[in-house]
Amino acid sequence: MISVGATAAKNNGIITGKVSEKGNGSPLSFATISIQDKENKVLGGATSGEDGKFMIDRVILGECKVKVSFIGFRDTTLNVNIAEGANMVDLGEIKLSSDAIAIASAVVTAKIPVIEQKIDKIIFNVSEAVSTQGSNGLDILRKTPGVSVDPDGNILLNGSAVQVWIDGRPSNMNGQQLEQLLSGTDASTIDKIEIMAHPSSKYDASGSGGIINIRTKKNFMKGVNGFARLGYSASPYYSKNYNGLDGTINLNYRGEKTNTSVNYSPRYNQRFNDFYSSTNLGDGLILDGSTKSDMTQRFHNLRITNDFFINKKNVIGVILSGFDRSSEENSDDAITGNTLSRNGNLIEKTATSIDNNDSFRTLYANLNYTLTVKDGQELTLNADYGRYSTIQKSLQENVFTDINGAPTKDATLFRSNSDQLIEIYTAKADYEQVIFKNYKFEAGVKWATSLTNNDLQRDDKIGETWVPNQNLSSLFGYQENVYASYLSLARQFGPKWSVKAGLRAEITDATGDWISSDTTTHKVYTDLFPTFFVGYTPSKDFRFGLSYTKRVNRPRFFQLNPFRIYVDANSSVEGNPELMPQYGHMLSLSLGYKQHYSLNLIGQMINGVIIQNPYFNVQTGEKMLKWENFGTQAFYGGSFSISELPLTKWLVLNANANLLGVSNTTEGFKSSSIYANGYLNATLLLPKSYKIELTGSVQSGIPYGYFKVKPSGDVNLGVKKSLFDNKGTIALNITDIFKTRRNRASLNSDMLDNYYFTSNYNSRQITISFQYRFGKGKAVKARKVGNNEEASRTGAGN
Helix, strand or coil: CEEECCCCCCCCEEEEEEEEECCCCCECCCCEEEEECCCCCEEEEEECCCCCEEEEEEECCEEEEEEEECCCECCEEEEEEEECCECEEEEEEEEECECHHHHHHCCCCCCCCCEEECCCCEEECHHHCHHHCCCEHHHHHHCCCCEEECCCCCEEECCEECEEEECCEECCCCHHHHHHHHHCCEHHHEEEEEEECCCCCCCCCECCCCEEEEEECCCCCCEEEEEEEEEEEEEEECCEEEEEEEEEEEEEEECCCEEEEEEEEEEEEEEEEEEEEEEEEECCEEEEEEEEEEEEEEEEEEEEEEEEECCCCEEEEEEEEEEEEEEEEEECCCCCEEEEEECCEEEEEEEEEEEEEEEEEEEEEEEEEEEEEECCEEEEEEEEEEEEEEEEEEEEEEEEECCCCCECCCCEEEEEEEEEEEEEEEEEEEEEEEECCCEEEEEEEEEEEEEEEEEEEEEEEECCEEEECCCCCEEEEEEEEEEEEEEEEEEEECCCEEEEEEEEEEEEEEEEEEHHHCEEEEEEEEEEEEEEEEEECCCCCEEEEEEEEEEEECCCHHHHCCCEEEEECCEEEECCCCCCCEEEEEEEEEEEECCCEEEEEEEEEEECCEEEEEEECCCCCCEEEEEEECCEEEEEEEEEEEEEEECCCCEEEEEEEEEEEEEEEECCEEEEEEEEEEEEEEEEEECCCEEEEEEEEEECCEEECCEEECCEEEEEEEEEEEECCCCEEEEEEEECCCCCCCEEEEECCCCCCEEEEEEEECCCEEEEEEEEEECCCCCCCCCCCCCCHHHHHCCCCC
């Protein structure tokens, strides 16, 4: 619910209600409600929330007018009298009728802020940002205030891992696969990004840093509408141009009883990856490694949704989505390899040739039902099925020579074939009701089963024969059952105070079967996750909030797999079936001033942090990264945000800055540092429908287990021009202008004299795109359906 107090002083009247569509009773999100005096002077107002509800406080006692309006519907005006001693008036359900004439002639020109600061979340209105035109979903997340991506592909919020949701449900993957999904998602299909650092007990407890919810564009207006988009990107590096081509077609139909949406986005992308490392093994022994590879990627993303309005109280819906990604990667044989030297003298050179082919395919289906018993009383049922298939094939050859080019040992040639299949079944029920007039009660239950099968086959070529390597081949199965329930209670104490508290319980029963080594692990554990929030609004200019949440990050399925996968001749990664979840506690105090400024003080402690610990062979330089529980990581500090600050009529500023103390502690090891990140967005509103947007982000170094991640940042520029009565948009976008977006890290312990790495890709891209919108449409509320947390853990590792 979104509310704004009236401007008059010495008033304490409260007006509440709900705005809906006459006929099918669907709530109207973002309808405008204004309070007017007898002379039609506006005294205050609000916009309805996603459930159609609104509340306006600090209204003058006595007579006033309440005007309700929404594009495409006839305005409704009500006369209201707020008497002394009965200062709250509930207008009930206000039903708006469709206005066919208004729909035919409407041209939307209202300005929506790029960044909105709410008491419980930050909203990034993607569709209003110029620099997002021609971008993909991953680019958008990188531009979101406080968000970064770590070397493993994890999405971080102020340095802590978060769960990424899509339309109110967890995404289908994390890590590398989530990167691939977001890279294949057209930014034109995204409406907004919601950052919830402290989700209530209604949400799954996963994600130590909270939840980032990506909301896609929805269909609202009756009839047929949609949009089509085509984009081309160029990325010149190393005397070569890496090309990209993408498009989207979106079709929507809404009738009296049904609402259907179809979205298809193909994408073709060329890119490169560079990885350079140096390992100081002591006594003058240095191992330098380099990998450069070119990659071609093809994406197909399809999503179909349908809601059928049986009547005003019953709605049934279906969600079907599929994602397909295939890629071919080939190393640059002249660059890829290692050199081992002592005191500057070459001992051995390893030339490596790598050919990788992989595919990732997902299928997701959701069936949902919503029963609205009456206003404020609702039951939602969900049943989900997800299938996630990953096939990775690799061929690698290593040739070892001395300074004169003579062989130092036999060359090695091996191939690997890794198949992973994950199936997830979930069912959940959510209930909410207003009780005792002033309390909102929520409760729900959930059941989920995850089945994982992994098969890694490694073959070595000996002479002219391929021979299975049983030591490095593996079969691993994993089954996990999660049973959850929650209770939540909220109360609004007049116009100033609000309190919400909840408790979530989750029981996990997991069995890992490492068939290759005849080893079985079984874990059963029960967790309680309390949440608490209190808000205080003493005046229209100030707002305070205090919150506490407990969160959990369960191991992702690929992190549990005990496979050892070689990245090159001297580097490998390995999973760990003994991994335990990590738990986090977060406390936050927030202060908001007017609509533009927000200050947050936070403290967070994470126990059993899941990271990749390094292991080194100081004789050969071979290194392995193994997933393990590290110890404790703590964050404490604050953030300051500026939202939609109009410096002039033509210049609007958004900014966000965080300053945190970070510490990592485990047995025999401790590191600490100051972590800072910042985000700046300046939008110039020019004549003739031109918009120019400059965005920049920067983050300092941060300790990450035994590593120290180095600083990074980027600057992006976007120009947009509206055409054809705002139906068409042409955009030019340049990302990472100065090529400063890269991953760099160094070893932060004494297990070796030194180790560091640098990773690059073609982050600077020039994109031109054109989009044309047909029909009339507006974002509509996302129904509370399709909720599958387990799917967010299907990500593949690097």
